[in-house]
Amino acid sequence: MSERFVSERNLRFLLYEAFDAESLTQYPLYQDHGREIFDMVLETALKMGKELLRPYLQEMDRNPPRLEGGRVRVHPAVGQFMRACGEGGWIGANAPYELGGQQLPLLVTSACRFIFSAANYSASVYPLLTAGAAHLIESFGSEELKQTYIPPMFEGRWQGTMALTEPQAGSSLSDIVTRADPDPGGGYYRIRGQKIFISAGDHDGVENVVHLLLAKIPGGPPGVKGISLFVVPKLRPEPDGRLIPNDLQVTAVYHKLGYRGAPITQLSLGEEGDCRGYLVGEPHRGLTYMFQMMNEARIDVGLGAAAIASAAYYAALDYAMQRPQGRRLSSKDPTLPPVLIVEHPDVRRMLLFQRAVVEGSLSLILQCALYADQIRVLEGEERKEFQLLLDLLTPVAKTYPSEMGILSVSQGLQCLGGYGYCDEFPLEQYYRDARIHPIHEGTTGIQGLDLLGRKVVMHEGAAFRRFLDEARKTVQGAKSWKELHPYALRMEAALERLQDVTAKLVVIGTEGDVERFLADATLYLELFGIVAVAWQWLHQGIAAQRGLDARSLLEGDQRFYRGKLHTMRYFFHYELPKVEGLAMRLLEADGLTVEMDETLFWD
């Protein structure tokens, strides 16, 4: 099996050269840190990835979680990793010191999460979910909830989850029916209902599980405005410190295509009438709160998708650099020895495609992490501007890596031919694992509606304009280099195309034809994703060009920058043209899927 799953050089390039992580240390929140600490954190993450995660990738896939006597049994590597994350301060890495956190920038920890997910995606979600759940308590929970739940979660002893979906309410959260009845005088709510598709909803790698759960308090407004958020532990802590069962059963573990190292569970709450939930924040504001965790989780999904694609890329690259097969197209003499397949243009195209998707996606995700850091350290108008950008780009950073990650892994598999289809190599597992990403934390369809129906039009298009400004700044910057100038022009044209399409669709929406406005929102998101990643490639191109311009370069550095620029060129020549067909379709906006009668599907 290929040993390599990420490029350390590329991570450093993005952190320090493309996104200038060190500049964050000028703000009080991050002032204790510096390049040495970031380097150390990155090295530790790589070491953990190699030693604690990677070795169990295949084992965890082949021995998926089992439900035994009401308990979910997982691979021992899970508990080991959770404890290591607790001891190393990884779960609270971004939290403030006073809560036991490390106050590390999201930019830096996102790079580390990328490493963990590339090493073993299933294993990486356990601490990720715990961190997200703890962050939700940190943001909106009472002092008591914080003191009770955050320490054991940060220590990796208690698992966190997000419990939203119900059998009748998948994408449509307004239809959840899990009830939370206030207990008179008890300071808690009695929870009763069912949740499905709950990741890490139970397992024996931890002492307890803490569900951040959506439920409805009877008498509240209908729909999403009547949803409240609760902390619902599997074992509830009594005042004396004991943990007692909280009437919460795991009723099933799903058998899945991939992502098999993590249990996706079905939960039954309150069958005995004694499942206690503790309200987070105010009643009926639960969905607003949950969106904090959901938005973080969405970007983490993009990160996970890019990470699996990274592991697949290096497995394919390894193979391509070792496997002899065939001859150059220009010299088919069968008496010559065969060449390595990396010499075939079509194999190079497949490899460049993968690298373009992986590094373009990662760049977009780190861009979002940087915005999140800027939101944390800045105030007033500046903060608002970055919040707009982050809100706008969240569905894009979730979806581009998820959708393109699948194609990228598929091209990796294809590089190995028949071997890619067999389980001697990890590609077939990556192919299965990657398929979850366009589904969980909001399907691609939902992300499209979020982008076009909400984010693009909010505040009269302020976020969209801000995005165009940012991208045009990059275009201006790129024009200073002769080598980048043609790509800056292509980027400019793509931004205009995006603007035309957006204007056309928004007018339809403004005129009240909501169905026609949003019918192809998924394709709009696809178009937006390509443009956004092109922008990130141009941004990386500038950083690479700067690197090349610096004097006394090491040979390895030169090669890296030149490879980076070549991949950028690949993106602009092969991927960006896809904008044309998409724009052509979107500009038609003819309502072909809206006006059709569904009986036309009967035959």
Place this chain on the structure above:
Amino acid sequence: MSERFVSERNLRFLLYEAFDAESLTQYPLYQDHGREIFDMVLETALKMGKELLRPYLQEMDRNPPRLEGGRVRVHPAVGQFMRACGEGGWIGANAPYELGGQQLPLLVTSACRFIFSAANYSASVYPLLTAGAAHLIESFGSEELKQTYIPPMFEGRWQGTMALTEPQAGSSLSDIVTRADPDPGGGYYRIRGQKIFISAGDHDGVENVVHLLLAKIPGGPPGVKGISLFVVPKLRPEPDGRLIPNDLQVTAVYHKLGYRGAPITQLSLGEEGDCRGYLVGEPHRGLTYMFQMMNEARIDVGLGAAAIASAAYYAALDYAMQRPQGRRLSSKDPTLPPVLIVEHPDVRRMLLFQRAVVEGSLSLILQCALYADQIRVLEGEERKEFQLLLDLLTPVAKTYPSEMGILSVSQGLQCLGGYGYCDEFPLEQYYRDARIHPIHEGTTGIQGLDLLGRKVVMHEGAAFRRFLDEARKTVQGAKSWKELHPYALRMEAALERLQDVTAKLVVIGTEGDVERFLADATLYLELFGIVAVAWQWLHQGIAAQRGLDARSLLEGDQRFYRGKLHTMRYFFHYELPKVEGLAMRLLEADGLTVEMDETLFWD
């Protein structure tokens, strides 16, 4: 599980309305047949699909073939189906009467193969491979080989295979090293070597296995010109009728992502020096012969891919017509009951995409089958013309369904959200099964080289010109209907685009820059595939329009034709525009993947 896996109505539409299967009965070869017989054949295939194949789809996936004591154990359904195919005359369905065949048109049996593959792809390959191997013996084998091997193969008692690939020779057949040493006076060759990835290379559902195997006779020319074709049975028939072991061992069965109901095996031949092979035709002409089977198998791969996509489409459609979730985009009132997801434009888009891929692919494949029939019944110039078309379209009919089938199944899975990822529904299996198609019988990269590097340029572009003529005839035909006129114009424009791209690339090739000519052959194939399927959609549009114009229509027929036309419109509005980005890229022909130094991948 969804019960439906094909549309019988659509099969009849294609056979009788789009391709006029009955007109084939004017030729002596098919004169005994007629619509009633074709209908009966189709109904029997549907019944077999439902009763003998579909019930074992999941079981065969979950209990894949095992190698035990040198024998490959498969699910009992395999032997049962092979015997049923033997008894029903399915394996020799296209063969002449004098060999025990049925002389059925390929057009009709292709529709039946589609049914079998949609019901259970893994099970469907056993008789398919046997038929292909028998056809090879029929075309090029001696009388003795025919008499010995064809009857038990047609009876479904002996399995046929194609044994090409070796560990060091995957896509590059010129590098095979399996030896065939003539036995002085024995009338046979001693075979020694290894073969890998041999589908149905051994199993206990039959009495014997017959490998159509490529090997090199020492002293022959180097490369593909030194390859000969042999019949190599697992058990060789002695003059007295006994079957004795032929020194041929199965050394491994591969563990695969999907397609798990069929064993893909590794073979070792002649370890004891007593593996006998019987030459087919002349020495050193083996690859030419094998191309007959390979070309048939390539179209069958496309057929299998479209068939899996068909099964996935009906599973997704079933779900979409039963699952309530969310509300219309134009009325988000949470107090209203949820609507069925088939009412959401994005779900309709995903369903139309699938239907467009499935029915467009199937149409292209049946078009090829019709050409093959015309080659069988016609002579002289006419025959040559159809041969050109079939040669040109073979890589397209293999690849468009294979590549788009994956995306189609993936969209089917997406329609089910989280459930699509779980094994309660068949989508996750289809997703795994479908991934084999861009790999086996020549990868997509190889098909691209075949199309652009060989087929488009052969006979000074005669096949390509012939294709343009055929497509333009369809365009002319479509212009007679007001409703089809705009699509005829779009088709015309797409053909021009394809012609421009082809001209540009061919000039580069003619100038001798073979690497730059072929660097993006895969993308050229993608472009060609979209144009070819658009042509088929226009062809289907004409047949549907004719159907609608006919008087006294049943309501169900009206709906079918309108649904067909709507799907055609989907293809032209959503799929055909992809031509733009591809053409833009291909016209650049800048050698971006040719001139790069592979050390740029190191970082």
